[in-house]
Structure formats: structure tokens, C-alpha cells
Amino acid sequence: MRRRxxxxxxxxxxxxxxxxxxxxxxxxxxxxxxxxxxxxxxxxAQNRTNAIAIARSYAEQLRTRDPWRVQSEPVTRLSADGVPQVNGPYRRSVVVRDVRRNLLQLDIVVDYPRSAQPVRLTTALFRGNGLSGAL
Incomplete structure (x- = not known):
């Protein structure tokens, strides 16, 4: 019998x-x-961090150069370490503008993979009294 x-x-x-x-x-x-x-x-986020590091590192390199010889540069392709590479995923360009006779504005732009907008780093470079470029 089955129990219910x-x-x-x-x-x-x-x-x-x-x-x-x-x-x-x-x-x-x-x-x-x-x-x-x-x-x-x-x-x-990692790509953007690399692009910021590339821009900051290059800004420091530009600051070590003779300020009277710094000029705009075309697009350069780079690896993630900032080393120039023919098919590198990062692209860096530099635009130099004269603000005053002894003051430059440097715009370093680094475009990175999957970016909505590139990283832009703007800095100023003081040329001193102008005697270093008078050769």
C-alpha cells in the first residue's frame, strides 16, 4: 500500500x-x-599607464637637451618600453611652440592601443639668458 x-x-x-x-x-x-x-x-589602463610613462620619460630627455636646439618631431612608433620600433603599438610626437624669446612650450602626445584619446603632456622649457645658443 502506498503512503500518501x-x-x-x-x-x-x-x-x-x-x-x-x-x-x-x-x-x-x-x-x-x-x-x-x-x-x-x-x-x-595598463596601456594608458605605459603611455604616461613614455611621455614623462621623454619630457625628461627633452629637458636635458640644449634648449636652443629643441624642435618639433614627427610621429615615432615605440614599444611599451618607449624604445623606437618600426611596428610599435605606441606613437609619440612632439610639438614645440615659442611662448616668449626664452620660453618654449613642449607638447608631447602619445597615442596608445585601444585609446579613446591620446595622452597629452605639456611642459615649459626655459632657455636661460640666450647666451648658450649664440655660437
Whole structure:
């Protein structure tokens, strides 16, 4: 003889199991999408950090040069370390403007992979009294 199980103790139905599986699937897909987005944003942030380091390093190199001989430079392709490379992913250019007779404005622009906008570093370079360039 079969015992009758009360309705409150029968367990899960097939429909409730299907709904649970669908909710679990949606949740796991959302986590996977968030993880992929995190990796992408982390890569962009690393590229931007490298571009900033390239710009700052080159600004320091420009400051060590004779200020009377500093001039604008065309686009140079670079590796992530700032070393010139034919097919490098980073592109650096320098625009030099005379603000006054003894003051230059240096604009260093570094474009990096997957960038919405390039990194722009602007600095000033003082030329001193002008005697160093009078040869």
C-alpha cells in the first residue's frame, strides 16, 4: 500500500527546477561578461599607464637637451618600453611652440592601443639668458 505524502512535503516540481536552472545560467553568463569587461578595462589602463610613462620619460630627455636646439618631431612608433620600433603599438610626437624669446612650450602626445584619446603632456622649457645658443 502506498503512503500518501502531504502536499507540503512533496519536493520540487520540474517547472521550479527549470526556472532555477535558467536563473543560474543567467547569473553565470553575467559573471562571465563582467569578467571579460574587467580584463579589457585592465588592459586599457595598463596601456594608458605605459603611455604616461613614455611621455614623462621623454619630457625628461627633452629637458636635458640644449634648449636652443629643441624642435618639433614627427610621429615615432615605440614599444611599451618607449624604445623606437618600426611596428610599435605606441606613437609619440612632439610639438614645440615659442611662448616668449626664452620660453618654449613642449607638447608631447602619445597615442596608445585601444585609446579613446591620446595622452597629452605639456611642459615649459626655459632657455636661460640666450647666451648658450649664440655660437
Amino acid at each position: 505524502i502531504p502536499r507540503t512535503r512533496r519536493g520540487f516540481s520540474l517547472v521550479s527546477m527549470m526556472v532555477a536552472m535558467i536563473l543560474l545560467t543567467v547569473g553565470l553568463l553575467s559573471l562571465a561578461g563582467a569578467n571579460a569587461q574587467t580584463v579589457t578595462l585592465q588592459t586599457v
